[in-house]
Amino acid sequence: DAKTTQPTSMDCAEGRAANLPCNHSTISGNEYVYWYRQIHSQGPQYIIHGLKNNETNEMASLIITEDRKSSTLILPHATLRDTAVYYCIVSERKGRESGAGSYQLTFGKGTKLSVIP
Amino acid sequence: EPEVTQTPSHQVTQMGQEVILRCVPISNHLYFYWYRQILGQKVEFLVSFYNNEISEKSEIFDDQFSVERPDGSNFTLKIRSTKLEDSAMYFCASGRPDISYGYTFGSGTRLTVV
Numbered sequence: 347d348a349k350t351t352q353p354t355s356m357d358c359a360e361g362r363a364a365n366l367p368c369n370h371s372t373i374s375g376n377e378y379v380y381w382y383r384q385i386h387s388q389g390p391q392y393i394i395h396g397l398k399n400n401e402t403n404e405m406a407s408l409i410i411t412e413d414r415k416s417s418t419l420i421l422p423h424a425t426l427r428d429t430a431v432y433y434c435i436v437s438e439r440k441g442r443e444s445g446a447g448s449y450q451l452t453f454g455k456g457t458k459l460s461v462i463p
Numbered sequence: 464e465p466e467v468t469q470t471p472s473h474q475v476t477q478m479g480q481e482v483i484l485r486c487v488p489i490s491n492h493l494y495f496y497w498y499r500q501i502l503g504q505k506v507e508f509l510v511s512f513y514n515n516e517i518s519e520k521s522e523i524f525d526d527q528f529s530v531e532r533p534d535g536s537n538f539t540l541k542i543r544s545t546k547l548e549d550s551a552m553y554f555c556a557s558g559r560p561d562i563s564y565g566y567t568f569g570s571g572t573r574l575t576v577v
C-alpha cells in the first residue's frame with residue numbers, strides 16, 4: 347500500500363500558487379519522494395523528485411521538511427491545464443542487480459487539484 | 464520531446480480471447496513497465512522489465528500475463544485468456560534512471576472485455 351497521505355481534493359484559483367501537501371512519516375533514509383500527476387485518463391506524468399533538499403524545476407518546486415516526514419509540491423502559477431490528480435510517492439532506488447537506480451511506483455489515491463478560473 | 468507510444472488506443476475483445484498490447488518505449492531507455500488502471504481506481508503496477516527479463520512483478524501479473532521485447536524496440540503485454548475484470552487502461556512506461564529520475568508513460572490502451 348501507499349506510504350503517503352494526501353488530501354483527497356483541493357481547489358486553487360488560476361494564477362495563484364498551488365501548494366499540495368503530503369505526509370510520509372514512515373519514510374526511510376534511502377527513500378526518495380516523487381511527484382507524478384495524471385490529467386484526466388492520460389498516463390501519469392513525472393513532475394519532480396527529492397531526497398533531502400528542496401528542489402525546483404521548470405514545472406514545480408518541492409519542499410521537504412528537515413525530518414523528511416512531509417513535503418509540499420508547489421505549482422507557482424497554476425493554470426487550468428494543471429487540473430489533475432497529483433500523486434506523492436516514496437520509493438527506494440534499487441541497487442545494481444535489480445536495475446540500478448530504478449524504483450517502483452506505488453500509486454495511492456492522490457489529490458485531485460481543481461484549478462478554477 | 465520523446466514519447467512512449469502505445470497501440471491500439473482502444474481494444475474491445477471477447478472474454479477468453481488473447482490480446483496483445485503494444486508499446487514503443489523511448490529509444491535509449493533501458494527500463495520498461497506495465498501498469499493498469501481499472502476505471503475509477505488506482506494505478507497499479509504489473510511488471511518491470513530490464514536487461515531482457517522480468518525484474519519484478521506484482522500479484523496481479525499471474526500466468527495469464529506475459530511480456531516480451533521481440534525486436535529491441537517494441538515492448539508487448541500479452542493477456543492469454545481475457546476475463547471481464549481485465550477491462551482497464553493499460554499504461555506502458557519506460558525510464559533511464561541513470562540519466563533522468565522520471566519515468567515516461569504512454570497515453571494508454573483502453574481494454575474492454577465483453
